Amino acid sequence: MLSYIIRRIIMAIPLLIGISILSFGIIHLAPGDPTALMMDPNIKPEDMEAYKEKYGLNDPPHIQYLKWVGNMIQGDFGQSLIRQGTDVSFLITERLPNTLFLMLVSTFLALIISIPFGILSARKPYTLTDYSVTFTSFLGLATPNFWFGLVLIMFLSVQLGWFPTGGIATLNEPFSLWDRIHHLILPALVLATADMAALTRYTRTSMLEVLKQDYIRTARAKGFKERKVVYKHGLRNGLIPVITIFGLLLPSFFAGTVIVEKIFNWPGIGLLFIDAAFQRDYPVIMAITVIAAVLTVIGNLIADILYAVFDPRIEY
Amino acid sequence: MSQPENQLQPNVQPNVPVSPEPMAPLPQKPDTLTRIAVDKFMKNKLAVAGLILLVFIIFAAIFAPVLTPYEPSSQQLLKKLTPPNGEHWLGVDTLGRDMYTRMLYGARVSLLVGFASVAASIFIGTIVGAVAGYYGGKIDAFLMRVVDVFLAFPSLFLLITLVTIFDPGIDKLIMAFALFGWTATARLVRGEFLSLRSREFVLAAKTMGVKSSKIIFSHILPNAMGPIIVTATLNVGIVILAESALSYLGLGIQPPTPSWGNMLQDAQSLTIMYEAPWYPIFPGLMILVTVLAFNFVGDGLRDAFDPKMKS
Numbered sequence: 001m002l003s004y005i006i007r008r009i010i011m012a013i014p015l016l017i018g019i020s021i022l023s024f025g026i027i028h029l030a031p032g033d034p035t036a037l038m039m040d041p042n043i044k045p046e047d048m049e050a051y052k053e054k055y056g057l058n059d060p061p062h063i064q065y066l067k068w069v070g071n072m073i074q075g076d077f078g079q080s081l082i083r084q085g086t087d088v089s090f091l092i093t094e095r096l097p098n099t100l101f102l103m104l105v106s107t108f109l110a111l112i113i114s115i116p117f118g119i120l121s122a123r124k125p126y127t128l129t130d131y132s133v134t135f136t137s138f139l140g141l142a143t144p145n146f147w148f149g150l151v152l153i154m155f156l157s158v159q160l161g162w163f164p165t166g167g168i169a170t171l172n173e174p175f176s177l178w179d180r181i182h183h184l185i186l187p188a189l190v191l192a193t194a195d196m197a198a199l200t201r202y203t204r205t206s207m208l209e210v211l212k213q214d215y216i217r218t219a220r221a222k223g224f225k226e227r228k229v230v231y232k233h234g235l236r237n238g239l240i241p242v243i244t245i246f247g248l249l250l251p252s253f254f255a256g257t258v259i260v261e262k263i264f265n266w267p268g269i270g271l272l273f274i275d276a277a278f279q280r281d282y283p284v285i286m287a288i289t290v291i292a293a294v295l296t297v298i299g300n301l302i303a304d305i306l307y308a309v310f311d312p313r314i315e316y
Numbered sequence: 317m318s319q320p321e322n323q324l325q326p327n328v329q330p331n332v333p334v335s336p337e338p339m340a341p342l343p344q345k346p347d348t349l350t351r352i353a354v355d356k357f358m359k360n361k362l363a364v365a366g367l368i369l370l371v372f373i374i375f376a377a378i379f380a381p382v383l384t385p386y387e388p389s390s391q392q393l394l395k396k397l398t399p400p401n402g403e404h405w406l407g408v409d410t411l412g413r414d415m416y417t418r419m420l421y422g423a424r425v426s427l428l429v430g431f432a433s434v435a436a437s438i439f440i441g442t443i444v445g446a447v448a449g450y451y452g453g454k455i456d457a458f459l460m461r462v463v464d465v466f467l468a469f470p471s472l473f474l475l476i477t478l479v480t481i482f483d484p485g486i487d488k489l490i491m492a493f494a495l496f497g498w499t500a501t502a503r504l505v506r507g508e509f510l511s512l513r514s515r516e517f518v519l520a521a522k523t524m525g526v527k528s529s530k531i532i533f534s535h536i537l538p539n540a541m542g543p544i545i546v547t548a549t550l551n552v553g554i555v556i557l558a559e560s561a562l563s564y565l566g567l568g569i570q571p572p573t574p575s576w577g578n579m580l581q582d583a584q585s586l587t588i589m590y591e592a593p594w595y596p597i598f599p600g601l602m603i604l605v606t607v608l609a610f611n612f613v614g615d616g617l618r619d620a621f622d623p624k625m626k627s
Contacts, residue, residue: 018465255472
C-alpha cells in the first residue's frame, strides 16, 4: 500500500512539471514585457536596463523558468501589478479560506442530496421515480450556473427578501453564525447544482450494477430487510466509483467557484481571479491558475489513493 | 414512430428445410450498422425530441433576418425595458433593442462558436489520439502525459487567461475552446485505437503493405466514428455553456454582437431585478433548452451505437 502511494506521488511529479511549463509558456504569450506595464514610459534607458537586470528579465528563458519555479515552491508568486507592493501570495492566502469553505459546504450539500436520489433511482429503475430523478439531473447539467444564480437572487433575495444578495457576511456587524449560514446557502446551492446532477447519475449507474450482484441476492435470500441489503451491503461497494468521479469533477468545481463568487460577490480566489483578469494583473492570474491546477492534481491523487483503500480488488 | 422492426433475429422456421432454390428478393433493405443505429435512435423519444428542437433552433438561427422585422442593434430608447407584448414578443432590453431579435441573432453566435470549436477540437483530438493509440509505446506515453497536463487545468481558468492575453472575439474564442477541448477526444480515440489495432482486419491490411496513414484513416477510424460523434455532440453543449458564462462575465463575445450570455450582462442590476423580472428568463432558458437538446441527442446516439443496448 505504502509503495503504491509513493509510486502514485512520483507519477504526479512529471505532471506538475508539465503544468509549470505550460503556464510559463502561456504567460510569455502576453504582448510586451512586464516593464511596459509597470514603468514610467519616460524612464532613462540605463535605468530600464538596471531594472531588467535586477529582476532577471535579461536572463535566457530557461533560467527565468527555473527561478520562477524555485520561487513558487517557496510560496513566492511575485507581486501584484495593480496593487503595487502587495505580494500575490498574501492576496491569495487572505482569500483562499473563503473559497475552500464554500467548496467544502457545497461538496457536502452535493453528496447528501445526490447519493440518496441516486440510490432511489437505482432501487426502482425505469419507473416514474427514476425518470423524474434522471430528468431533473439532465436539467441540472444543462442549466447555466450564472443564470441559475441570477434567477435565485432575483426571486429569493430581491423580490422576496429571504436571502442577502451577496457577500460573505453583513458589513459592520459582529460575527454571528446564523448570518454566515444565511449568506452561504444560495452560493453553495448554485455551486453544487452541476455536480449534484453528475453525482446522482453516477451513483445510479454504480448502484444498479451492484444491486445485480450475486451477494445482494444472497443477502436478500437470507431474509435481511431490504433497507439493510441496500444500505449496508450495496452502498459500500456502490460508492467506490463515486470517489473517482469526485476527483474528476474537481476542475469543473474550481471553474464553478469563479462564476459563483462573481455573482454572489463572495470574497474568494474566484472573485480575485476575475478582478485580476479585468485588470490584466498577470502575476495574480497565473498564480491562481497554477494553484488550481496543483490542487486538482492533489485532489486526483487523494481520490486514487482512497479508491485503492476502499476497493481491495485493486492491485497495486 | 412507425419504424420497421429490426431484423436482428433470422426467421427461424424449425421444420422447413433450407431450400436450395434461388431466394425470393428481400422484402426490404438489409440491415447495416448505420440502419440499426438509426432505428434505435428513432425509438428513443427524448433523443428525437432533442433532434427536432435542434433542427428548429438551427433554422431559427439561419433564417433570423426573415423571422423578425427588427435589426439586432437598432435602438428605440423610449421603449427600453418594455415587458413582453404583441409587438416585442420577449420585451425590449436596457438599450431599447428587441430581445426576440437579439435571441435569434444570438443563436447564430452561440451555435457558430459551439460547432466550429468542437469541429476543430475533434480534429486535433482525433489525430493525437489516433497516433498515440496506433503507434503505442513512447509516443503514446508522451502524448498521454501532455493530455494529463491539459486536463489538470480547470479549463475556465485557462480560457480566461488566454482571453486576457488576446482580446476576446469570436475567432479567438473558437481557437481557445479548440486548444483546450481536444484532450478528452484524444483519450477516447486512443482507447478505441488500442483495442482496434490488434484486430484481424488491421493485421490483414498491414500484411498487404498498406501505408500506416491509410490504415489509420481508412481502416481503423471509420470503426471508431461512433464514440467520436457522441463526444462531439455532447461537447457542443458544453462549449455553448462555457461560452455563455464567459460572455456573461464580459470575457467572451463582446457587445453589440448579441450572444445569449452577454444578453444577461446587465441583468444583475437592481433596477432590472425589481422592475423587470422577465428580463433574464428567456436568454437563460434558451441556453438551457439548447444544451439539454444536445445532451439528449448525444445520449441517444450513445445508446444507438452501443451494440450491448437492445433497441
